[in-house]
Amino acid sequence: MLKIRKETPLDFDLIDEVTSLAFKNHQKGQLIQALRKNDAFKEELSLVATKNEIVIGYLLLFPTHIINNYRRHTTLLLASMAVMPDRQKQGVGAALLKEAIKQAQKIGLGSIVVSENSEYFFRFGFKNASRWNITMPVSAPGETILALELNRQGFSQVSGTVSVPEEFNSIL
Numbered sequence: 490m491l492k493i494r495k496e497t498p499l500d501f502d503l504i505d506e507v508t509s510l511a512f513k514n515h516q517k518g519q520l521i522q523a524l525r526k527n528d529a530f531k532e533e534l535s536l537v538a539t540k541n542e543i544v545i546g547y548l549l550l551f552p553t554h555i556i557n558n559y560r561r562h563t564t565l566l567l568a569s570m571a572v573m574p575d576r577q578k579q580g581v582g583a584a585l586l587k588e589a590i591k592q593a594q595k596i597g598l599g600s601i602v603v604s605e606n607s608e609y610f611f612r613f614g615f616k617n618a619s620r621w622n623i624t625m626p627v628s629a630p631g632e633t634i635l636a637l638e639l640n641r642q643g644f645s646q647v648s649g650t651v652s653v654p655e656e657f658n659s660i661l
């Protein structure tokens with residue numbers, strides 16, 4: 490049975506393996522290891538998907554801010570989402586994202602942003618962040634900033650630049 494739960498230290502090696510295989514590189518794994526040491530890291534937003542107790546998927550939402558001259562709005566950056574290649578297209582990614590959204594709402598956070606060249610996120614209600622004038626300091630060619638409001642306040646009166654944790658710049 491597919492289960493979604495927060496990570497424990499016993500999962501670290503398998504999370505590394507899943508992300509390396511899904512992204513075909515080791516950088517995302519290194520990024521996750523570095524982010525775990527950042528004080529902002531929240532265990533409840535670092536989720537594994539397991540089948541028969543084996544880790545087959547992983548998702549990390551990392552707290553950060555959208556900043557402009559007037560205010561700082563707390564948001565969550567989707568730092569990593571990966572499913573073992575031979576387990577993809579079976580709803581594992583969707584189950585991880587739905588649980589992550591639930592956990593984020595539970596701790597009172599109102600939005601998620603993701604920088605991706607993927608239309609995958611539209612099916613979960615993400616929209617192009619340009620509609621709120623939300624940007625990233627730098628994005629890779631072809632990458633779009635997508636964002637999801639998790640409550641009624643969402644991005645009302647929010648615009649600005651997503652503060653990307655230093656670990657992203659040093660590792661990716």
Ligand SMILES: CC(C)(COP(=O)(O)OP(=O)(O)OC[C@H]1O[C@@H](n2cnc3c(N)ncnc32)[C@H](O)[C@@H]1OP(=O)(O)O)[C@@H](O)C(=O)NCCC(=O)NCCS
Nearest residue numbers: 511512569570571572577578579580581582583607608609
């Ligand atoms: C993106 C990813 C996490 C999705 O996980 P998954 O378990 O396969 O997702 P689901 O089973 O919930 O959904 C599968 C659907 O998403 C679609 N999909 C997967 N990747 C996609 C992409 N990059 N762009 C658009 N659609 C995508 C599949 O075609 C499939 O469509 P269908 O339902 O019409 O058949 C997985 O493909 C993956 O690990 N990819 C490599 C890592 C990556 O690119 N992560 C991106 C986010 S940081």
